[in-house]
Amino acid sequence: MRRVFILDGYIDEPTCLGVPPYISPYPRYIAGAAWDFDPQIQIIYATIDQIRNKTSLLDVADKSDILVVIAGMAVPGRYLSGYPVSPHELLRYLSSISKPIKLLCGPAARYGFGMSGGRSVTETQVVQHIFDIIATGDAELIVFNLLKNKLNKDAVDPSLCRSNPQMIQHFAVKGARIVTQHPFFPQYLITEIETYRGCSRSVTGGCSFCSEPIKGAPSFRMIDEICSEVAALYTAGIRHLRLGNQPCIFSYMAHGAGEEEFPRPNPEALEHLFKGVRMAAPDARTLHIDNANPGIIARYPEECKKIAKSIIRYHTPGDVAAFGVESVDPVVIQKNNLKATAEEVYQAIRLLNEVGSQRGANGLPELLPGLNFVFGLDGETKNTFALDYAFLKKIYDDQLLLRRINLRQVIPLPGTRMSQTGEKNIRKHKAVFQQFKRTVRETIERPMLQRLLPKGTLLKGVYAETYEGKLTFARQLGSYPLLVGIPGIHPLHQFYNVKIVEYGYRSLTAVPFPLDVNTAPRETLEALPGVGKKRAIRILAKRPFTTFTGLINALDDPTVASTIKEYIQAD
Numbered sequence: 084m085r086r087v088f089i090l091d092g093y094i095d096e097p098t099c100l101g102v103p104p105y106i107s108p109y110p111r112y113i114a115g116a117a118w119d120f121d122p123q124i125q126i127i128y129a130t131i132d133q134i135r136n137k138t139s140l141l142d143v144a145d146k147s148d149i150l151v152v153i154a155g156m157a158v159p160g161r162y163l164s165g166y167p168v169s170p171h172e173l174l175r176y177l178s179s180i181s182k183p184i185k186l187l188c189g190p191a192a193r194y195g196f197g198m199s200g201g202r203s204v205t206e207t208q209v210v211q212h213i214f215d216i217i218a219t220g221d222a223e224l225i226v227f228n229l230l231k232n233k234l235n236k237d238a239v240d241p242s243l244c245r246s247n248p249q250m251i252q253h254f255a256v257k258g259a260r261i262v263t264q265h266p267f268f269p270q271y272l273i274t275e276i277e278t279y280r281g282c283s284r285s286v287t288g289g290c291s292f293c294s295e296p297i298k299g300a301p302s303f304r305m306i307d308e309i310c311s312e313v314a315a316l317y318t319a320g321i322r323h324l325r326l327g328n329q330p331c332i333f334s335y336m337a338h339g340a341g342e343e344e345f346p347r348p349n350p351e352a353l354e355h356l357f358k359g360v361r362m363a364a365p366d367a368r369t370l371h372i373d374n375a376n377p378g379i380i381a382r383y384p385e386e387c388k389k390i391a392k393s394i395i396r397y398h399t400p401g402d403v404a405a406f407g408v409e410s411v412d413p414v415v416i417q418k419n420n421l422k423a424t425a426e427e428v429y430q431a432i433r434l435l436n437e438v439g440s441q442r443g444a445n446g447l448p449e450l451l452p453g454l455n456f457v458f459g460l461d462g463e464t465k466n467t468f469a470l471d472y473a474f475l476k477k478i479y480d481d482q483l484l485l486r487r488i489n490l491r492q493v494i495p496l497p498g499t500r501m502s503q504t505g506e507k508n509i510r511k512h513k514a515v516f517q518q519f520k521r522t523v524r525e526t527i528e529r530p531m532l533q534r535l536l537p538k539g540t541l542l543k544g545v546y547a548e549t550y551e552g553k554l555t556f557a558r559q560l561g562s563y564p565l566l567v568g569i570p571g572i573h574p575l576h577q578f579y580n581v582k583i584v585e586y587g588y589r590s591l592t593a594v595p596f597p598l599d600v601n602t603a604p605r606e607t608l609e610a611l612p613g614v615g616k617k618r619a620i621r622i623l624a625k626r627p628f629t630t631f632t633g634l635i636n637a638l639d640d641p642t643v644a645s646t647i648k649e650y651i652q653a654d
């Protein structure tokens with residue numbers, strides 16, 4: 084029996100995320116292709132973190148017939164539960180593996196390894212000699228052909244791409260069950276779902292830094308095809324989904340896509356899509372979206388209002404429409420063919436605030452915009468930073484809400500216009516960028532967070548992922564989850580409801596709710612409003628308490644007692 088080993092080194096692309104807790108479509112489609120060829124094939128899936136922790140898994144990989152490595156970061160990201168594989172790790176882990184045909188796919192195969200924003204990619208050539216195939220095309224088709232051609236690697240075309248979305252339909256459904264092998268399955272795994280590939284702005288070349296236009300005009304998957312994949316994932320046990328694998332969810336099935344740069348959105352298609360997904364996954368605990376083009380929303384406000392309402396009808400709260408703003412400087416917009424002017428972005432922000440700012444059951448507003456800025460683009464001057472800041476300040480002063488502001492430096496990807504100039508641009512404004520970031524954090528992001536989630540707000544279902552010192556870090560599952568620091572050591576890999584007590588620049592401090600003062604660690608007690616070190620020690624010395632009155636008596640100040648009442652488990 085043939086054996087295929089899929090090593091997920093994680094991918095992060097402009098339109099697709101596959102870093103835990105996300106699993107991208109890559110491993111699912113690849114597994115589906117192998118099972119479509121032969122349902123008996125043994126497929127083993129492992130993440131790079133599993134290999135890092137247990138290198139003996141490489142012996143299993145060495146006994147396989149095909150080893151597929153998925154890798155590449157094409158956009159800069161910050162991660163908590165896993166970090167994309169580096170070329171050096173691949174050299175270290177895979178050099179001695181000899182039996183299987185080794186295939187590299189993902190952005191690393193197409194553009195090289197992006198390591199962080201502002202740094203050039205490490206070229207694929209660095210690892211080329213340890214692979215038999217560098218799959219610049221669609222890995223699932225290449226794996227299928229490899230199996231069909233009895234593992235004759237010379238008989239397959241590594242640049243083979245699908246010509247229509249129907250080509251992956253069987254693969255998407257058949258490969259869904261590979262998710263059960265992910266170490267985060269089932270409770271903390273979110274599946275990225277593709278609705279289409281390609282960008283409508285490819286007709287004008289697209290944004291200067293982006294790799295998406297290389298994929299051409301939009302090629303939409305049919306609603307029933309997406310829903311049958313969702314149903315297969317749901318049957319496999321998945322309860323968290325994100326329709327995030329496309330450049331703009333508001334442009335799904337848009338009229339004139341492929342001919343027009345800003346096609347007219349199709350609210351009926353979006354209503355059917357979200358209704359269908361919800362029916363296929365009735366008890367999904369997360370159903371979120373990702374990217375949205377503010378230029379589309381500003382041009383077609385009525386259609387987009389309807390679409391936002393459809394999304395809210397079927398999704399789960401805490402959802403984010405990530406707007407690729409990149410810059411509001413007209414010079415930068417023009418030189419880089421960006422998608423929206425400052426005024427258009429502002430209109431789009433206002434529209435989503437009108438439709439989506441009400442608070443949902445998990446404590447977060449239903450659907451809000453997040454803004455992505457990219458620095459190091461052509462035409463950038465010191466004035467760019469001033470204009471971007473003034474824009475953010477206006478949003479804040481106008482009482483609008485943003486779920487996040489992401490300030491990144493461009494990764495100069497080969498094949499994009501930025502590959503020539505990106506690094507030079509970044510060097511020029513390195514210090515200005517750092518200063519700008521600090522100012523935005525202090526004067527916009529932190530106060531925005533306070534407005535978004537006032538102290539005492541109950542956030543439901545944050546999942547404890549890791550520790551740093553005596554702080555437990557947790558996040559909700561979904562699009563752009565806020566980082567929550569819970570003072571004290573609390574058991575990992577569990578969900579908590581928490582109440583907010585303090586703010587970082589981009590994170591929250593919160594305590595589990597309701598807090599059991601009889602068992603809470605000292606650091607957690609200290610974090611309660613008005614408690615601090617001395618009172619926490621007093622509580623520790625006098626617990627256990629059997630009544631709230633006992634706790635009041637233990638504290639020296641009745642005002643503090645009444646303040647913390649809303650955080651603790653009374654009696």
Ligand code: SF4
Pocket residue numbers: 097282283284285288289290293294295296330376407422
């Ligand atoms: S609109 Fe620009 S950033 Fe978005 S996918 Fe298209 S080219 Fe890329």
